[in-house]
Amino acid sequence: xxxxxxxxxxxxxxTQEDDYANLMFEKIHHQKxxxxxxxxxxxxxxxxxxxxxxxxxxxxPIASNLVNVFSKKYIGHMTxxxxxxxxxxxxxxxxxxxxxxxxxxxxxxxxxxxxxLTYFHKAFFQKPEAFYQKQPTCGVFTNxxxxxxxxxIQYALNDAFKAQDIKKIGLKKCLDETGYKNMVVIGSPxxxxxxxxxxxxxxxxxxxxxxxxADKIDAENRQQLLEEKINLLRAENYFxxxxxxxxxxTESGEIDDLDGMATVxxxxxxxxxxxxxxxxxxxxxxxxxxxxxxxxxxxxxxxxGHKNLxxxxxxxxxxxxxPQLLEASEINSSYQARKMSVDLGKYTIEGTRKFSSFVIGxxxxxWGKGVFEEVLNNNxxxxxxxxxxxxxxxxxxxxxxxxxxxxxxxxxxHLSDAxxxxxxxxxxxxEINQLNEQLQQIQFEHGxxxxxxxxxxxxxxxxxxxxxxxxxxxxxxxxxxxxxxIQEQLEIGQSLTK
Ligand SMILES: Cc1ncc(COP(=O)(O)O)c(C=O)c1O
Numbered sequence: 176x177x178x179x180x181x182x183x184x185x186x187x188x189x190t191q192e193d194d195y196a197n198l199m200f201e202k203i204h205h206q207k208x209x210x211x212x213x214x215x216x217x218x219x220x221x222x223x224x225x226x227x228x229x230x231x232x233x234x235x236p237i238a239s240n241l242v243n244v245f246s247k248k249y250i251g252h253m254t255x256x257x258x259x260x261x262x263x264x265x266x267x268x269x270x271x272x273x274x275x276x277x278x279x280x281x282x283x284x285x286x287x288x289x290x291x292l293t294y295f296h297k298a299f300f301q302k303p304e305a306f307y308q309k310q311p312t313c314g315v316f317t318n319x320x321x322x323x324x325x326x327x328i329q330y331a332l333n334d335a336f337k338a339q340d341i342k343k344i345g346l347k348k349c350l351d352e353t354g355y356k357n358m359v360v361i362g363s364p365x366x367x368x369x370x371x372x373x374x375x376x377x378x379x380x381x382x383x384x385x386x387x388x389a390d391k392i393d394a395e396n397r398q399q400l401l402e403e404k405i406n407l408l409r410a411e412n413y414f415x416x417x418x419x420x421x422x423x424x425t426e427s428g429e430i431d432d433l434d435g436m437a438t439v440x441x442x443x444x445x446x447x448x449x450x451x452x453x454x455x456x457x458x459x460x461x462x463x464x465x466x467x468x469x470x471x472x473x474x475x476x477x478x479x480g481h482k483n484l485x486x487x488x489x490x491x492x493x494x495x496x497x498p499q500l501l502e503a504s505e506i507n508s509s510y511q512a513r514k515m516s517v518d519l520g521k522y523t524i525e526g527t528r529k530f531s532s533f534v535i536g537x538x539x540x541x542w543g544k545g546v547f548e549e550v551l552n553n554n555x556x557x558x559x560x561x562x563x564x565x566x567x568x569x570x571x572x573x574x575x576x577x578x579x580x581x582x583x584x585x586x587x588x589h590l591s592d593a594x595x596x597x598x599x600x601x602x603x604x605x606e607i608n609q610l611n612e613q614l615q616q617i618q619f620e621h622g623x624x625x626x627x628x629x630x631x632x633x634x635x636x637x638x639x640x641x642x643x644x645x646x647x648x649x650x651x652x653x654x655x656x657x658x659x660x661i662q663e664q665l666e667i668g669q670s671l672t673k
Contacts, residue, residue, distance in 0.1 A: 248624035255648030276520035291532040314494035320452030321369035323477035323493040331446035356412040362419030423454020428580030434469030456483035554579040582642040585668035608641040
């Protein structure tokens with residue numbers, strides 16, 4: 176098998192785009208307050224663009240202790256290499272220093288951001304063109320998946336109790352007035368912990384998250400059981416605010432039965448939020464988008480550009496199927512975010528916000544979705560190739576990968592028959608857990624490759640097991656790298672069981 180890879184366009188598009196960055200610098204020079212153009216400001220921009228500033232003394236001690244997330248053998252987390260074109264565009268974005276909280280500090284940045292949100296809204300919800308002409312905005316940019324999920328819950332809440340004027344009287348009074356004991360949200364046990372952060376912010380606590388283990392139930396009964404669970408909660412006077420589906424779980428990259436969850440949510444009049452922070456990017460891949468079936472029926476979708484789309488950290492979105500949802504959460508002040516203004520600060524949890532849509536918007540404008548599709552498809556192929564290499568006596572695969580995450584564990588030779596016959600005792604599993612934790616730590620300390628680890632249940636009836644977790648985010652990881660990583664793990668595992 177050849178070990179040379181073609182460089183994807185997203186990563187090769189740099190030298191020809193240097194001119195583009197310069198052109199953007201030029202453009203900003205020729206504008207005033209919104210179009211300003213003074214020599215002083217020109218000098219200011221030139222100073223910031225100067226590559227020759229000597230930062231040696233500052234960055235040397237730091238550099239030697241950072242994690243090389245660019246390494247082809249760094250396959251442990253959702254953070255990967257930054258394409259060179261992103262440096263250039265990010266530098267421009269930083270230099271422009273637009274503040275997207277309002278039009279008066281961002282000018283054309285505000286409609287630009289709305290256009291980028293529209294682009295992604297179309298990808299997920301595919302509404303007719305006329306729909307997009309009358310919307311104030313189809314969503315908001317946020318600093319991360321966490322803020323997107325918190326925003327989704329806030330929007331759902333303000334919408335659910337708008338008749339009671341929740342924005343004024345607050346949740347407690349709304350629950351009292353409507354006769355509910357408390358409020359809960361329901362989702363898979365794999366739901367990202369940011370949802371609990373949202374519930375804590377609302378003062379509801381972690382108990383307000385109700386786990387529904389859809390994955391362990393066969394498809395036919397899943398919807399019925401979910402309905403029964405909701406009816407039970409309602410019978411006990413709980414207000415069920417939202418059902419949360421995941422498109423690409425943090426731990427394993429699996430995708431919930433979004434279609435089934437959407438059907439129940441609609442039938443029972445509950446907000447359906449899909450956390451697609453990790454997996455939502457695959458909507459841009461013709462090959463993998465069908466795996467997200469049902470996402471088009473969501474009320475809100477979280478998506479992170481800084482995960483599978485290689486954007487700078489801080490490029491996330493919350494998209495609203497029906498933008499009226501945003502209006503239910505609008506907040507105004509007299510100096511900005513005024514009632515009829517176009518200011519995006521009316522809808523965001525954050526105030527001052529950088530121009531996060533700038534880099535991703537420019538890349539889409541220039542190359543379209545194909546530039547992302549190429550790397551997304553490549554990463555899933557690499558994950559599948561890696562999973563194939565693990566079909567051996569000394570490894571157990573958690574499941575075949577759905578996207579670009581592979582979970583697996585090292586199995587010592589004396590337990591490989593029992594593992595293959597699903598005959599491991601709890602004591603065997605505990606031995607394997609400890610071995611895998613040690614193995615992962617030793618590999619990390621060796622420093623030539625990195626795979627993370629997590630703990631979850633493959634079989635509902637067994638205690639949770641430790642799994643090695645490989646996230647394929649680097650399009651330069653070659654088949655040879657994969658074999659070397661596995662070989663290193665095999666050697667460490669065997670040395671631990673001698
Ligand atoms: C499914 C999912 N949702 C939300 C988040 C939170 O995203 P962020 O770290 O950008 O806040 C993550 C992060 O890993 C995630 O995997």
